[in-house]
Amino acid sequence: MTAPTGHRSMPVLGVADVREGLDFYHNKLGFRVGGMFSHDEPDLPIQFAILEFGAITLALQRDADAQTHPRHSLSAYFYIDGVDAYYEQVKAKTVDIAEPPHVTFYGIREFTVRDNFGYLLAFGEDLQPSSRGPGL
Numbered sequence: 001m002t003a004p005t006g007h008r009s010m011p012v013l014g015v016a017d018v019r020e021g022l023d024f025y026h027n028k029l030g031f032r033v034g035g036m037f038s039h040d041e042p043d044l045p046i047q048f049a050i051l052e053f054g055a056i057t058l059a060l061q062r063d064a065d066a067q068t069h070p071r072h073s074l075s076a077y078f079y080i081d082g083v084d085a086y087y088e089q090v091k092a093k094t095v096d097i098a099e100p101p102h103v104t105f106y107g108i109r110e111f112t113v114r115d116n117f118g119y120l121l122a123f124g125e126d127l128q129p130s131s132r133g134p135g136l
Contacts, residue, residue: 014063079134
């Protein structure tokens with residue numbers, strides 16, 4: 001029997017309004033909308049959406065009970081190339097910067113933003129990449 005192999009990971013964030021989240025992630029962070037899913041009735045809100053940023057995927061799931069408030073720990077971490085250039089793009093879109101670019105003790109240059117629902121998202125570039133992939 002062969003061992004299972006992981007293919008990708010997709011954080012799923014619960015949000016009160018998926019359309020509002022799509023606006024933020026697409027227009028402020030540059031994610032592409034990969035798909036939206038809702039009930040058959042057109043008047044009901046979007047229930048689920050998948051966003052893409054290169055090979056990265058992130059999902060937003062409608063949660064009517066989700067509260068918008070500051071969180072104190074990371075909700076998602078994204079490994080990217082060109083972190084400084086991306087930071088300048090994001091900063092120009094008046095995104096809430098929780099932590100500007102800096103080099104960590106674990107060899108990543110990263111910055112952290114807070115989305116419009118209060119989730120903390122880090123974007124990091126591995127300064128010492130290994131053949132196993134970023135952060136490994």
